[in-house]
């Protein structure tokens with residue numbers, strides 16, 4: 001896929017006004033954003049996400065490195081040309097940033113007015129955009145009369161007014177409840193699929209990444225520490241930061257507390273198996289348990305989808321000998337741990353990821 005945004009060795013250092021100390025906001029980031037994709041950028045507060053966004057649209061210039069968008073090296077052209085190039089980059093914000101004194105239509109029309117688009121063409125475009133975001137009937141309402149989700153839809157319409165190739169969303173759903181968040185993410189997905197707009201979604205919520213992104217970049221202390229397809233990062237996060245984010249979004253693994261509770265009620269060995277979209281996986285797992293003579297009782301877990309690929313985790317209580325509970329009072333499975341060891345070993349040998357201390 002062609003590259004729309006190319007960051008090469010980009011760093012941004014600030015000097016703190018009070019102490020004179022240097023703050024490293026972004027450090028040596030090299031990253032390609034492909035045309036037509038949704039890239040999620042995730043990281044904790046202070047990781048450098050918003051700074052990265054401001055560097056992509058060249059509202060700030062890097063301390064070192066280059067930023068190229070749609071073939072224009074923004075870091076190498078005069079500010080005048082940067083202003084023009086920025087029209088190709090839409091932006092939406094957590095606080096919507098709408099003009100309170102303008103109607104919904106007026107807000108969406110504003111960037112077109114600035115760009116010198118004639119009134120009749122402007123009106124036509126505004127109607128088209130409001131229709132796309134489902135707010136045509138609110139054209140003459142004012143922002144304060146709208147809900148948060150509706151305001152963000154206006155923000156999206158306004159950001160799309162000049163038909164940009166790239167849309168930057170900085171914590172665009174962080175002020176919204178989960179249901180409204182899903183609606184807005186669904187709209188962004190349509191912007192991507194139906195209008196072909198490339199989107200960079202900045203967020204600290206892995207759930208948002210899961211719902212919308214094709215790829216994800218994980219930021220930590222100014223650096224991109226991991227980048228990959230969303231499914232790959234969710235199913236096999238490599239860095240500690242990615243692992244922590246994945247746990248917040250997948251609710252199929254027992255927490256430490258849940259695991260302790262499960263242990264009280266289930267004296268057999270608790271083994272958590274990772275479910276991927278590999279065909280026939282469930283059959284293979286069942287066959288392993290059967291041939292080892294192990295009884296596997298499903299006690300926790302769930303299976304869902306990311307980008308239409310199966311992902312999940314199942315926690316089993318394993319007891320040996322096919323007699324759940326084993327000899328009464330002796331501790332289930334304790335009589336024949338070998339069979340369970342064999343079963344777990346053969347799952348691992350088969351490439352199935354298992355975990356006995358798995359806790360979210």
Ligand SMILES: Nc1ncnc2c1ncn2[C@@H]1O[C@H](COP(=O)(O)OP(=O)(O)OP(=O)(O)O)[C@@H](O)[C@H]1O
Nearest residue numbers: 014023024025044045046047048049050051052204
């Ligand atoms: N204009 C500035 N002057 C000085 N330091 C700054 C400036 N902008 C950002 N920083 C610092 O750079 C680091 C990264 O900030 P940034 O806002 O990019 O993080 P973030 O990942 O967007 O965080 P959040 O999730 O809280 O929005 C922080 O330590 C921040 O204090």
Ligand SMILES: [Mg+2]
Nearest residue numbers: 049050051171
């Ligand atoms: Mg930020």
